[in-house]
Amino acid sequence: MAASKQEPVRAKSKTREPSRAIHARIEARFGEGAVALEDAVDPVTLVRDPKQLIEVMSFLKTDPELAFDFLRSVTGTDWPKLGSIESVYHLYSYQTGQAHVVKVRVPRARPDVPSVERLWPTANWFEREAFDLVGIRYLEHSDLRRIMLPEDWIGHPLRKDYVEQPDYHGIGTTRASPLDAFAELDRARRALREARGEAPPPVRTSPITPPEGWVDPKAKKAEAKTKPASKPEAGSDAGDAKGDA
Amino acid sequence: MTNDNSLMAGDEGMVVLSKLDSLINWNRKSSIWYLLFGLACCGIELMQTGGPRTDLDRFGGIPRATPRQADLMIVAGTLTYKMALRAKLLYDQMPEPRYVISMGACATCGGLFQLAYSVCKGVDKIIPVDVYVPGCPPRPEALTEGFMRIQDKMMRERWAAKLSGRVLG
Numbered sequence: 001m002a003a004s005k006q007e008p009v010r011a012k013s014k015t016r017e018p019s020r021a022i023h024a025r026i027e028a029r030f031g032e033g034a035v036a037l038e039d040a041v042d043p044v045t046l047v048r049d050p051k052q053l054i055e056v057m058s059f060l061k062t063d064p065e066l067a068f069d070f071l072r073s074v075t076g077t078d079w080p081k082l083g084s085i086e087s088v089y090h091l092y093s094y095q096t097g098q099a100h101v102v103k104v105r106v107p108r109a110r111p112d113v114p115s116v117e118r119l120w121p122t123a124n125w126f127e128r129e130a131f132d133l134v135g136i137r138y139l140e141h142s143d144l145r146r147i148m149l150p151e152d153w154i155g156h157p158l159r160k161d162y163v164e165q166p167d168y169h170g171i172g173t174t175r176a177s178p179l180d181a182f183a184e185l186d187r188a189r190r191a192l193r194e195a196r197g198e199a200p201p202p203v204r205t206s207p208i209t210p211p212e213g214w215v216d217p218k219a220k221k222a223e224a225k226t227k228p229a230s231k232p233e234a235g236s237d238a239g240d241a242k243g244d245a
Numbered sequence: 246m247t248n249d250n251s252l253m254a255g256d257e258g259m260v261v262l263s264k265l266d267s268l269i270n271w272n273r274k275s276s277i278w279y280l281l282f283g284l285a286c287c288g289i290e291l292m293q294t295g296g297p298r299t300d301l302d303r304f305g306g307i308p309r310a311t312p313r314q315a316d317l318m319i320v321a322g323t324l325t326y327k328m329a330l331r332a333k334l335l336y337d338q339m340p341e342p343r344y345v346i347s348m349g350a351c352a353t354c355g356g357l358f359q360l361a362y363s364v365c366k367g368v369d370k371i372i373p374v375d376v377y378v379p380g381c382p383p384r385p386e387a388l389t390e391g392f393m394r395i396q397d398k399m400m401r402e403r404w405a406a407k408l409s410g411r412v413l414g
Contacts, residue, residue, distance in 0.1 A: 148327075157363070162362070164362050171326060171371055174366065
C-alpha cells in the first residue's frame with residue numbers, strides 16, 4: 001500500500017475535482033475495464049459489472065485515503081428507454097470530509113444488485129426503500145421487504161411505466177372532480193330553460209365601478225397599436241419639442 | 246338547560262322539565278371525547294385547537310388515546326391507503342353513536358396529494374363523514390366551528406323515538 005504523502009483532497013467547494021481524484025484512485029485499483037467515470041452532471045463512478053460492486057465498495061470503505069465510513073443514501077433510477085435500472089450510492093467520509101457517488105447499472109428485466117448491507121448496516125432500510133419503490137432486488141439482503149407501502153401492494157410506483165391499480169382493498173383510487181357536478185348542473189339548467197323557452201340569463205358584469213379618470217390599459221394598448229408612427233416620440237415632452245420645431 | 250320548554254320550580258329542591266331527547270343530547274354534546282388521530286400537519290393544528298387559546302375543553306372535548314372511549318374521530322391529515330385500512334379498523338372499534346370530522350383538504354379529497362399513488366382520495370371512501378372542514382390546514386377556529394356543527398347534529402338526534410322503535414336509527 002502506498003503511503004499517502006499528499007493530504008487527502010477535501011471537498012471544499014462545488015468543484016468536481018475531488019470526485020475526479022477519487023475516481024482516479026478507484027480506477028488505479030480496479031482498472032479502466034471495471035469502472036467508468038460518468039461526468040455529465042457530477043462525476044460519478046459507474047461500476048460496470050454488478051458482481052464486482054461489493055469488491056469496489058469495500059475498497060472505498062477500507063482504503064485509508066478514501067475511508068468512506070458513512071453511506072448517506074441509496075436510491076434507484078429507472079431508465080425505460082435504455083432498458084436499465086441504476087442503483088445509486090451516496091457515500092461520505094467523516095474522516096476526510098469527502099463525498100462520492102457510485103452507481104451500478106442492471107437490466108430492467110432482471111434488476112439484481114448485490115446488497116451492501118454487510119459493509120454499511122444502514123443500507124438495510126435504504127435498499128428496502130429502493131426495492132419498494134423501484135423494484136431493485138438486492139441479493140443477500142437480510143430482510144428484503146417493502147418498507148413504506150403495504151406488503152400486498154402491486155407494482156413499484158417509481159418505475160416510469162407504473163400503472164395505478166383501479167382500487168386498493170375495495171377503495172377506489174380515483175375521485176370525480178367537484179367541477180363536473182357544476183358542469184352537470186349547468187347542462188341541466190340550460191336544458192330546462194330551453195324546454196320552457198326562456199331567454200338565457202344576462203351576462204353578469206363586474207359590480208365594481210372604476211374610479212374617475214381611470215383608463216383601461218387594454219384600450220390604451222390598442223390605441224397605441226393603431227398609430228405606430230408617434231411611438232418613438234411618445235409623451236408630452238416629445239409633443240412640445242415638435243411644436244417648437 | 247337551554248331548552249325553552251324547560252320549567253324550573255323550586256320550593257323544595259329543583260325540578261327541571263324537559264324533553265328526554267334534549268337532556269340526552271345536551272349531555273352528549275357537552276362531553277364529546279375525540280380520538281387522537283393526527284396524520285399530518287393538520288394534526289399540529291388539531292393540537293393547537295386543543296390548546297389553551299381555542300380550547301376544545303370548554304366544549305367538553307377531551308382527546309382519548311383509544312377508539313373504545315371516543316365519540317368523535319377527527320381525521321386530521323393525509324390519509325394513505327396503508328393508513329386507510331387502519332382508519333376503518335379504528336372507526337369500527339368506536340362505540341355507536343359515533344361521528345367523524347374530515348379535517349382539511351387531504352382528508353376530504355386527497356388534497357395536494359390526490360395524484361399520488363399512495364394517497365386515499367378522501368376519507369369518505371372508507372367511512373361516513375359528518376362534517377367536512379375545509380382548509381390546508383384549517384385554522385383552529387375552523388375546526389372549532391366544525392366541532393360545533395357536530396354538536397348541532399347531536400342536538401337533532403331523537404333517542405327516545407329511536408329506542409321505542411318509532412324511528413329507524
